[in-house]
Amino acid sequence: xxxxxxxxxxxxxxxxxxxxxxxxxxxxxxxxxxxxxxxxxxxxxxxxxxxxxxxxxxxxxxxxxxxxxxxxxxxxxxxxxxxxxxxxxxxxxxxxxxxxxxxxxxxxxxxxxxxxxxxxxxxxxxxxxxxxxxxxxxxxxxxxxxxxxxxxxxxxxxxxxxxxxxxxxxxxxxxxxxxxxxxxxxxxxxxxxxxxxxxxxxxxxxxxxxxxxxxxxxxxxxxxxxxxxxxxxxxxxxxxxxxxxxxxxxxxxxxxxxxxxxxxxxxxxxxxxxxxxxxxxxxxxxxxxxxxxxxxxxxxxxxxxxxxxx
Amino acid sequence: xxxxxxxxxxxxxxxxxxxxxxxxxxxxxxxxxxxxxxxxxxxxxxxxxxxxxxxxxxxxxxxxxxxxxxxxxxxxxxxxxxxxxxxxxxxxxxxxxxxxxxxxxxxxxxxxxxxxxxxxxxxxxxxxxxxxxxxxxxxxxxxxxxxxxxxxxxxxxxxxxxxxxxxxxxxxxxxxxxxxxxxxxxxxxxxxxxxxxxxxxxxxxxxxxxxxxxxxxxxxxxxxxxxxxxxxxxxxxxxxxxxxxxxxxxxxxxxxxxxxxxxxxxxxxxxxxxxxxxxxxxxxxxxxxxxxxxxxxxxxxxxxxxxxxx
DNA sequence: ATGAAAGCGCTAACAC
DNA sequence: GTGTTAGCGCTTTCAT
Numbered sequence: 001x002x003x004x005x006x007x008x009x010x011x012x013x014x015x016x017x018x019x020x021x022x023x024x025x026x027x028x029x030x031x032x033x034x035x036x037x038x039x040x041x042x043x044x045x046x047x048x049x050x051x052x053x054x055x056x057x058x059x060x061x062x063x064x065x066x067x068x069x070x071x072x073x074x075x076x077x078x079x080x081x082x083x084x085x086x087x088x089x090x091x092x093x094x095x096x097x098x099x100x101x102x103x104x105x106x107x108x109x110x111x112x113x114x115x116x117x118x119x120x121x122x123x124x125x126x127x128x129x130x131x132x133x134x135x136x137x138x139x140x141x142x143x144x145x146x147x148x149x150x151x152x153x154x155x156x157x158x159x160x161x162x163x164x165x166x167x168x169x170x171x172x173x174x175x176x177x178x179x180x181x182x183x184x185x186x187x188x189x190x191x192x193x194x195x196x197x198x199x200x201x202x203x204x205x206x207x208x209x210x211x212x213x214x215x216x217x218x219x220x221x222x223x224x225x226x227x228x229x230x231x232x233x234x235x236x237x238x239x240x241x242x243x244x245x246x247x248x249x250x251x252x253x254x255x256x257x258x259x260x261x262x263x264x265x266x267x268x269x270x271x272x273x274x275x276x277x278x279x280x281x282x283x284x285x286x287x288x289x290x291x292x293x294x295x296x297x298x299x300x301x302x303x304x305x306x307x308x309x310x
Numbered sequence: 311x312x313x314x315x316x317x318x319x320x321x322x323x324x325x326x327x328x329x330x331x332x333x334x335x336x337x338x339x340x341x342x343x344x345x346x347x348x349x350x351x352x353x354x355x356x357x358x359x360x361x362x363x364x365x366x367x368x369x370x371x372x373x374x375x376x377x378x379x380x381x382x383x384x385x386x387x388x389x390x391x392x393x394x395x396x397x398x399x400x401x402x403x404x405x406x407x408x409x410x411x412x413x414x415x416x417x418x419x420x421x422x423x424x425x426x427x428x429x430x431x432x433x434x435x436x437x438x439x440x441x442x443x444x445x446x447x448x449x450x451x452x453x454x455x456x457x458x459x460x461x462x463x464x465x466x467x468x469x470x471x472x473x474x475x476x477x478x479x480x481x482x483x484x485x486x487x488x489x490x491x492x493x494x495x496x497x498x499x500x501x502x503x504x505x506x507x508x509x510x511x512x513x514x515x516x517x518x519x520x521x522x523x524x525x526x527x528x529x530x531x532x533x534x535x536x537x538x539x540x541x542x543x544x545x546x547x548x549x550x551x552x553x554x555x556x557x558x559x560x561x562x563x564x565x566x567x568x569x570x571x572x573x574x575x576x577x578x579x580x581x582x583x584x585x586x587x588x589x590x591x592x593x594x595x596x597x598x599x600x601x602x603x604x605x606x607x608x609x610x611x612x613x614x615x616x617x618x619x620x
Numbered sequence: 621a622t623g624a625a626a627g628c629g630c631t632a633a634c635a636c
Numbered sequence: 637g638t639g640t641t642a643g644c645g646c647t648t649t650c651a652t
Contacts, residue, residue, distance in 0.1 A: 017624075020621085022646070035622080057367055062363065075384075078385060097407040117362045258567060329632080336631085364630040
């Protein structure tokens with residue numbers, strides 16, 4: 001026995017066959033207490049650790065979930081991934097994380113790698129510009145769950161975008177703002193962006209160029225915070241000269257120095273439902289068409305928004 | 311052929327043996343252009359995708375790197391993990407991320423799971439209180455690299471803690487501060503914390519209780535930012551009444567509203583060296599005792615520190 | 621209750 | 637240059 005001990009080493013050591021060892025390790029029934037004891041002893045003595053690779057190869061299914069995220073450095077996604085990992089671990093799954101930086105080619109490469117690893121399913125948090133990648137996954141029947149965004153082709157759990165943007169616009173309208181701008185960045189998921197922008201227009205906002213606006217709705221908190229920074233560096237005060245509302249609800253936004261008014265997403269629930277849905281698909285427990293879960297966003301009013309010309 | 315096509319299906323389809331197929335897929339030399347062409351055609355037609363599980367089982371080594379992090383929601387680590395994933399992907403490795411929230415039991419459970427998956431190596435970014443886990447890994451000969459911290463038992467790349475803290479304390483001393491406090495949180499790696507605190511004392515700081523201090527050195531930027539927040543909510547102004555310096559250099563600290571004076575770590579280099587060292591161990595390219603790489607931290611002076619009693 | 625044997629998809633000698 | 641074969645470590649019938 002060179003290298004790590006295998007199930008065969010345990011079998012020899014305990015004087016039973018490897019199938020018996022396999023049974024006790026898997027906790028199968030129908031093993032005499034005597035062999036059970038001896039096997040367990042041998043496992044401990046040898047420091048045996050089951051080889052998940054071999055197990056998954058014969059079982060034809062792995063216990064790893066792929067997580068595809070656009071920008072892990074954005075604390076909203078950092079936290080979301082952290083929560084996803086926690087929930088995945090709870091049901092016995094390992095998490096393979098891929099960061100795409102919003103590039104379609106990287107996204108494709110990462111997904112291909114995950115597929116070669118035969119991940120049991122994939123949680124997509126942000127997409128690159130084109131969503132072609134999803135078609136491939138759907139065509140191959142890979143369980144996929146979109147988390148914190150939505151897509152009709154697969155299970156998804158997100159916040160009601162329209163409701164969220166409407167909340168932001170209404171808030172601004174009530175404060176007397178008329179010229180409102182929409183600010184985004186390349187790192188924001190394409191579809192999410194489009195949905196938010198459309199609703200932005202429908203909600204009654206009169207789309208204004210950034211330099212003429214008295215208020216702006218940002219695609220996410222990071223964009224909002226950076227916008228405030230550049231606005232202020234350019235001499236425009238927030239919220240006195242211009243109001244800003246973000247989207248996501250990152251923890252840092254609550255700092256009194258930032259005081260970001262924002263539309264908050266319930267990350268914990270997003271993660272919990274995302275993993276649950278994915279798990280159900282993986283287990284084949286549900287056979288329905290794609291399920292869309294829309295959670296309620298919440299407007300958190302702080303100090304980056306104020307009445308116009310106060 | 312039910313389910314995904316295997317190397318055998320490709321072999322049949324192209325009229326060669328599976329070893330030939332294996333050769334062209336691995337890009338081995340000594341395959342006639344003719345078979346090469348036919349195999350490639352079959353691969354495309356069948357939509358064949360190599361099974362990494364099978365490959366890794368026979369090769370006795372995987373191409374996945376485990377990343378153990380304390381708090382992925384902390385943007386410093388979010389970014390670091392993102393960079394590690396990028397570098398790992400560049401050398402053909404997949405990344406399995408585990409978040410421990412600083413709990414020793416979770417850390418142990420995550421590491422155990424990674425080991426069952428037979429990860430090729432592990433990058434540890436933060437430790438729980440006890441560092442017992444590392445001993446196990448070292449004993450088993452698992453390649454490990456500690457990133458953004460240090461540990462004499464394994465390869466590690468971090469910033470010179472003493473130098474960093476000294477930089478912070480000197481800065482404060484020069485500004486006329488005498489009563490300086492050290493602030494930390496449970497999420498900060500134990501050893502890191504200890505090292506920083508010791509140096510803090512040696513650097514000439516007269517350790518003062520938080521409510522008597524005119525300046526404070528925080529264990530990391532998040533602690534610093536939250537501290538500033540609670541200080542200001544309690545009516546103490548920063549930097550007028552109390553100066554604060556952080557550690558890490560997260561992007562958000564540069565916002566003019568925060569303007570955090572901090573000791574910055576070079577994340578990109580940390581990630582690059584971390585993966586490189588780990589890779590070298592995995593490949594068995596280096597057989598030396600643990601290597602300790604100490605990078606230079608950089609004091610970034612912004613607006614949370616000021617002369618005492620100005 | 622337990623063991624023997626086949627095989628998951630692949631690589632790597634080793635023959636031809 | 638190409639095919640045959642023997643495993644990698646495990647699960648799972650199927651006998652006994």
